[in-house]
Amino acid sequence: MAAKAAFALGQVGGAEALGALVAHLGRRGPLFADAVTTALGRFGPEAAPALVEALGAGGAPVRAHAAEALGYRGDAQAAAPLAGALSDPDAAVRFAALVALGQVEGDEAGRAIEGALNSHDERARLLARRLMADRQRR
Numbered sequence: 001m002a003a004k005a006a007f008a009l010g011q012v013g014g015a016e017a018l019g020a021l022v023a024h025l026g027r028r029g030p031l032f033a034d035a036v037t038t039a040l041g042r043f044g045p046e047a048a049p050a051l052v053e054a055l056g057a058g059g060a061p062v063r064a065h066a067a068e069a070l071g072y073r074g075d076a077q078a079a080a081p082l083a084g085a086l087s088d089p090d091a092a093v094r095f096a097a098l099v100a101l102g103q104v105e106g107d108e109a110g111r112a113i114e115g116a117l118n119s120h121d122e123r124a125r126l127l128a129r130r131l132m133a134d135r136q137r138r
Contacts, residue, residue, distance in 0.1 A: 002028060003035035010039025018043055022050045025069070026061030033065055040069045047073065052081045055097075060090035067093060071100025079104050083112035091121065098124055102131040110135055 006024070009017040021036050040047050051073075054066035067085055070078040082104065085097035098116055101109045113135070116128035 002032050006032065006035035006039045010042040013043065015046075018047055018050060022047075022054055022066075025054050025065040026059060026063075033068075037065070037069045037072050041072050045075070045077075048075055048077055052078065055081050055085055060088075060093050063088060063090065063093045064096040067096035067100045071096075071103040074103050074105065076104055076106040076109070079106055079108035079112065083108065083115075086112060086116060086119075086124075094121070095124060095127070098127055098131070102127075102134065 006021060009021050018040075021040050024032075024036055026033075040051065048070070051066050051070050055063055055070065057063075058066075063085065067082060070082055079101065082097045082101050086094055086101075088094050088097065098113065101112050110132075113128050113131045116124050117132065119125050119128065
């Protein structure tokens with residue numbers, strides 16, 4: 001039921017719907033999270049500031065989900081905040097930010113991914129290597 005509500009909010013649009021969706025970042029299970037992310041993807045550029053704010057605030061699940069949503073949108077303006085999240089204290093947030101950067105076009109995202117090649121986290125290094133290879137094929 002909650003996933004259907006998130007879908008409906010994405011269809012309705014507007015500032016109130018956006019606020020309600022952002023307020024539910026990082027909550028419930030993966031089905032609901034996917035519905036929220038997809039609904040946020042329906043918003044235009046007006047969603048970016050709220051998602052960037054969520055990326056820097058709240059608990060780790062909220063920050064990780066905000067990174068996922070920014071990546072889903074693929075907005076190049078999200079590259080700098082996502083790059084900043086690569087130094088988040090939580091490993092899940094750092095990983096979500098790196099995955100999201102792989103979905104963002106532009107040199108800034110590419111530089112952030114390249115920087116992750118030297119991460120102390122082996123998973124991040126492996127993912128960064130894969131993302132760099134994908135970028136070279138584009």
